[in-house]
Amino acid sequence: LSSFSFDSVMGALTKLMHSAVARSTRAASSAAIQNDMQRFRSPVMSTEKAMFARYGGRSTVTVLAGDGIGPEMLKHVTKIFQFANVPVDLEEVPLSSHPTAEEDLDQALTSIRRNGVALKGNIETKFDDPTFVSRNMALRRELDLYANVLHCHTIPTIPSRHKDIDMVVIRENTEGEYSGLEHQTVEGVVESLKVTTAENIERICRFAFNYAMKYGRKKVTAVHKANIQKLGDGLFLQMAGEMAKEYSAVEFDSMIVDNASMQLVKRPQQFDIMLMPNLYGNIISNIACGLVGGPGLVSGMNFGDNYAVFETGTRNTGSSLAGKDAANPTSFIRASVDMLRYLGYSVHADIISDSLFRVLVGDRLHTPDIGGTSKTSQMVDALFRHMEVEIKKQM
Amino acid sequence: MLTRNAALLSRGIRQASSDVRRVTLIPGDGIGPEISSSVVKIFEAAKAPIDWDPVDVTPVKGKDGKMRIPPKCIELMHQNKVGLKGPLATPIGKGHRSLNLAVRLEFDLYANVRPCRSLAGHKTLYDNVDVVTIRENTEGEYSGIEHEVSKGVMQSIKLITEKASRNIANYAFEYARSQGRKMVTAVHKANIMRMSDGLFLRMCREEAAKYPDIKFKEAYLDTVCLNMVQDPSQYDVLVMPNLYGDILSDLCAGLVGGLGVTPSGNIGKDAAVFESVHGTAPDIAGQDKANPTALLLSSVMMLRYMKLNEHARKIENACFEAISEGNCKTGDLGGNGTCTSFTNDIIARIQNSD
Numbered sequence: 001l002s003s004f005s006f007d008s009v010m011g012a013l014t015k016l017m018h019s020a021v022a023r024s025t026r027a028a029s030s031a032a033i034q035n036d037m038q039r040f041r042s043p044v045m046s047t048e049k050a051m052f053a054r055y056g057g058r059s060t061v062t063v064l065a066g067d068g069i070g071p072e073m074l075k076h077v078t079k080i081f082q083f084a085n086v087p088v089d090l091e092e093v094p095l096s097s098h099p100t101a102e103e104d105l106d107q108a109l110t111s112i113r114r115n116g117v118a119l120k121g122n123i124e125t126k127f128d129d130p131t132f133v134s135r136n137m138a139l140r141r142e143l144d145l146y147a148n149v150l151h152c153h154t155i156p157t158i159p160s161r162h163k164d165i166d167m168v169v170i171r172e173n174t175e176g177e178y179s180g181l182e183h184q185t186v187e188g189v190v191e192s193l194k195v196t197t198a199e200n201i202e203r204i205c206r207f208a209f210n211y212a213m214k215y216g217r218k219k220v221t222a223v224h225k226a227n228i229q230k231l232g233d234g235l236f237l238q239m240a241g242e243m244a245k246e247y248s249a250v251e252f253d254s255m256i257v258d259n260a261s262m263q264l265v266k267r268p269q270q271f272d273i274m275l276m277p278n279l280y281g282n283i284i285s286n287i288a289c290g291l292v293g294g295p296g297l298v299s300g301m302n303f304g305d306n307y308a309v310f311e312t313g314t315r316n317t318g319s320s321l322a323g324k325d326a327a328n329p330t331s332f333i334r335a336s337v338d339m340l341r342y343l344g345y346s347v348h349a350d351i352i353s354d355s356l357f358r359v360l361v362g363d364r365l366h367t368p369d370i371g372g373t374s375k376t377s378q379m380v381d382a383l384f385r386h387m388e389v390e391i392k393k394q395m
Numbered sequence: 396m397l398t399r400n401a402a403l404l405s406r407g408i409r410q411a412s413s414d415v416r417r418v419t420l421i422p423g424d425g426i427g428p429e430i431s432s433s434v435v436k437i438f439e440a441a442k443a444p445i446d447w448d449p450v451d452v453t454p455v456k457g458k459d460g461k462m463r464i465p466p467k468c469i470e471l472m473h474q475n476k477v478g479l480k481g482p483l484a485t486p487i488g489k490g491h492r493s494l495n496l497a498v499r500l501e502f503d504l505y506a507n508v509r510p511c512r513s514l515a516g517h518k519t520l521y522d523n524v525d526v527v528t529i530r531e532n533t534e535g536e537y538s539g540i541e542h543e544v545s546k547g548v549m550q551s552i553k554l555i556t557e558k559a560s561r562n563i564a565n566y567a568f569e570y571a572r573s574q575g576r577k578m579v580t581a582v583h584k585a586n587i588m589r590m591s592d593g594l595f596l597r598m599c600r601e602e603a604a605k606y607p608d609i610k611f612k613e614a615y616l617d618t619v620c621l622n623m624v625q626d627p628s629q630y631d632v633l634v635m636p637n638l639y640g641d642i643l644s645d646l647c648a649g650l651v652g653g654l655g656v657t658p659s660g661n662i663g664k665d666a667a668v669f670e671s672v673h674g675t676a677p678d679i680a681g682q683d684k685a686n687p688t689a690l691l692l693s694s695v696m697m698l699r700y701m702k703l704n705e706h707a708r709k710i711e712n713a714c715f716e717a718i719s720e721g722n723c724k725t726g727d728l729g730g731n732g733t734c735t736s737f738t739n740d741i742i743a744r745i746q747n748s749d
Contacts, residue, residue, distance in 0.1 A: 125586035125587075127585040127586045127589050127593060128593075134586055134587060137587065161520040161521070162520065177553070177584075177587070177588065178587050180587070182588065182589070182590035182591055183590070184590065187557075188556055188557030188558065188594075189554070189555075189556050189557070190554070190555045190556070190590045190591045190594050191552050191553070191554055191591070192552070192553040192554075192555070192588050192590065192591035192592075193550055193551070193552060193553075194536070194550070194551040194552075194553060195548065195549070195550055196548075196549040196550075196551070197547055197548050197549070198546075198547030198548070199547065225638075228536070228537055228539075229536070229541060229551050230541065231541040231542065231543060231549045231550075231551065232541060232549045232550075232551040235547075235549055257642055258641050258642045258644075258645035258646075259645065261620075261642050261643075261645050261646040261649065262645045262646060262648060262649030262653065262654075263649070264624075264646075264649070265520075265521075265624055265646060265649040265650055266519075266649050266653065279584075279638075282584075282616070282617050283616065283617065283620050283642055285617075286617040286618070286620040286621040287620045287621070287624055287646070289621060290620065290621040290622065290623070290624035290625045291624050293625075294621070294625055295621060314617065314621055316618070
């Protein structure tokens with residue numbers, strides 16, 4: 001069948017029921033758009049040691065709804081998985097900011113250790129309560145999820161001041177400023193310890209360079225403040241530089257974090273992989289997400305040697321949007337897609353990812369956070385329509 | 396009557412001599428001397444009542460063998476209490492303490508203030524930026540307290556004290572009030588560093604209660620970064636500990652065009668040093684290509700600090716106009732002019748406005 005007659009058959013059939021889908025399908029078939037759609041799929045690096053719970057051909061994953069928009073996002077993902085017949089069972093475990101006992105966290109950890117994989121909403125940290133520990137942080141540390149990875153790239157039709165961004169933020173996820181070790185030396189004098197270990201630096205650097213090699217990335221930029229924190233960041237910079245010599249195919253350079261922030265808002269296209277310790281990672285990843293269009297678009301992956309947890313990139317609870325059918329489901333849906341890819345279900349992952357791309361780029365259904373007027377449910381309904389087309393293609 | 400006249404006269408003379416303020420000028424290295432000279436000329440044209448005391452801050456060896464700022468420089472600063480500083484080259488060598496750090500410690504310049512405003516005529520991807528970052532300048536992550544606990548395990552200490560946090564919070568609200576700003580946002584990460592940033596936040600909240608006319612908000616550092624690059628107009632004055640301030644102030648500078656157009660002030664209880672925060676640009680030094688805007692706007696901040704608001708306004712307006720309408724601006728501003736032509740343009744505008 002020539003593409004023309006295919007289109008006309010498609011057009012005739014779907015015009016009756018899915019005219020919008022047909023238009024966007026045609027619109028999305030140009031080469032540049034194909035490239036963008038491919039980029040939207042985002043690669044996910046599975047570690048060799050990872051163990052998944054797989055019984056009877058189905059995987060089980062832990063699901064933590066969290067606070068704010070987490071629960072409603074999870075409902076959408078559940079429906080999407082059902083629609084696409086994804087062979088994944090979702091084991092919901094309660095863990096939110098409600099002051100329930102320590103057992104909640106233990107239960108969540110046991111479940112994730114058993115399943116190997118989790119999809120997570122963000123849990124609010126009530127920092128005014130001195131006994132309350134950040135549960136997000138506790139999870140990361142207990143599961144030793146040492147690498148946080150965000151793929152921040154330009155998506156066509158999303159309003160943004162910058163174009164052609166395609167970078168990966170790789171951030172150390174367990175130590176540094178997030179050690180949670182603080183004390184009051186005397187009244188009114190507080191010390192907070194930033195701990196940096198050679199062991200963790202080694203792991204995160206190797207992760208970054210391996211990622212670069214596997215996905216054909218050209219450059220790794222180490223972001224640091226070694227001029228001021230000579231020991232902590234100095235060690236990081238030194239080790240990253242040493243390791244770079246082992247990966248001669250990858251270009252390596254470094255940049256001080258304040259300059260990196262400035263460079264990001266002036267010319268973000270210069271960056272490829274950005275590698276850094278915990279706190280700077282927090283800053284840089286949020287800047288990068290803001291540059292490509294906001295917190296609703298980017299997903300975040302957390303990897304350890306044995307476990308992986310998938311969530312939104314900027315880890316917001318979105319409490320102001322909860323229950324209003326207004327939140328952008330993209331980052332959450334992409335997180336679930338990342339998870340499917342990690343588990344090896346790339347066909348299902350592609351179906352969902354490509355359909356979501358068509359909703360955003362072809363149909364241009366944008367929620368208010370990216371300048372549109374669509375509701376979450378409208379986007380999800382459109383997603384189903386595209387998925388139906390994609391699934392039929394697979395048959 | 397004679398004694399009364401004499402008394403009036405002596406008061407008059409004292410007034411006249413105290414009308415002219417002396418300011419320590421550190422021209423700096425690289426393009427420093429050129430841009431400092433621009434500022435001096437512009438001040439002259441604006442008839443600003445400032446007399447300059449230029450000093451050379453090349454470190455000398457002290458009695459203990461350590462390299463430090465020449466004592467004469469310190470004396471002058473104590474005397475004048477106000478300084479204007481150009482860019483300094485980072486000296487390479489052991490035993491030398493960073494000059495910036497030395498000055499900051501000597502005069503307890505606890506507040507670093509950086510107003511970032513979009514310049515008409517210097518277009519960036521962001522319009523309508525008008526934020527001021529106020530950064531605690533003495534402690535926090537820059538305490539320099541680090542050690543190797545055991546092999547391969549490094550520990551850096553971030554120090555937050557009630558006193559310093561209270562001081563900076565108070566400064567932020569005072570600044571907001573005196574400059575007619577509407578809102579102060581405390582930037583923190585108390586969800587992660589609950590004791591240290593929690594203490595900082597508490598001090599901000601306490602100070603906020605004393606200034607009911609100023610709106611007070613709290614925001615996570617990452618949220619501010621996320622929002623700032625999407626819509627900077629939602630922020631006004633930001634107050635934060637040292638490291639966050641360092642990064643955010645550079646981020647904001649990037650929004651309006653970089654360090655070449657951003658002023659900066661370091662304020663203490665009794666003294667203040669205003670400076671340009673860009674580099675020495677040795678590759679263009681001596682070629683009349685340098686852009687004096689950053690140093691000039693810093694000197695305008697200085698004038699406002701000294702309550703010479705009329706002169707500040709005159710110079711600032713001339714500078715903005717020269718960037719917005721003029722054709723004499725330097726290359727980095729998109730013009731074909733030189734440092735001299737740009738300076739002369741500003742001078743002409745000042746003289747015409749009289």
